[in-house]
Amino acid sequence: MGNSARYRGFVRQALYNMIWSWCIKKHKRWGRIKLAEMYFKTKTEDNKYTKFKNRLWVFHGKTTQISHYKNRTKVIHLQDPTNTSTILASKNYIIPAKINHIHAWSMEVNKLIGFQTQLNLKAGGLHSTLKDKLMKRQKGICIICNNAI
Numbered sequence: 001m002g003n004s005a006r007y008r009g010f011v012r013q014a015l016y017n018m019i020w021s022w023c024i025k026k027h028k029r030w031g032r033i034k035l036a037e038m039y040f041k042t043k044t045e046d047n048k049y050t051k052f053k054n055r056l057w058v059f060h061g062k063t064t065q066i067s068h069y070k071n072r073t074k075v076i077h078l079q080d081p082t083n084t085s086t087i088l089a090s091k092n093y094i095i096p097a098k099i100n101h102i103h104a105w106s107m108e109v110n111k112l113i114g115f116q117t118q119l120n121l122k123a124g125g126l127h128s129t130l131k132d133k134l135m136k137r138q139k140g141i142c143i144i145c146n147n148a149i
Contacts, residue, residue, distance in 0.1 A: 019059050023035045058078065059078040061076055063076060095112075095115065099112055114140070114148045
């Protein structure tokens with residue numbers, strides 16, 4: 001957990017290498033510049049490159065279908081698995097000393113469950129589910145019995 005950026009970089013680099021080798025195999029006669037412009041970089045009308053989610057090199061493809069919202073073809077970007085969820089710093093995962101002694105058969109197991117619930121609420125990022133959003137809005141408390149969920 002303390003070195004997660006390094007491992008996310010490894011995953012991102014491995015995905016890039018696999019996609020790049022697929023592009024080379026698919027278009028054997030194309031050069032690197034044409035492959036990059038076709039699949040990774042997007043130019044605007046004034047010959048500047050645009051960024052997608054703060055990254056310049058993102059694998060994308062164009063479909064033959066017309067978009068429902070605009071009168072042009074759809075552009076689909078590959079989702080980056082290293083940026084899909086919010087990653088908390090490792091200091092947030094350290095169990096406090098006052099509940100560190102609690103185990104599964106302890107009478108105080110609800111304190112440990114509450115700590116884990118609060119940690120999950122903090123980690124819920126942009127791509128959290130509806131249940132996660134509801135838990136965050138209710139602050140982990142049941143609205144009927146006022147107990148921790």
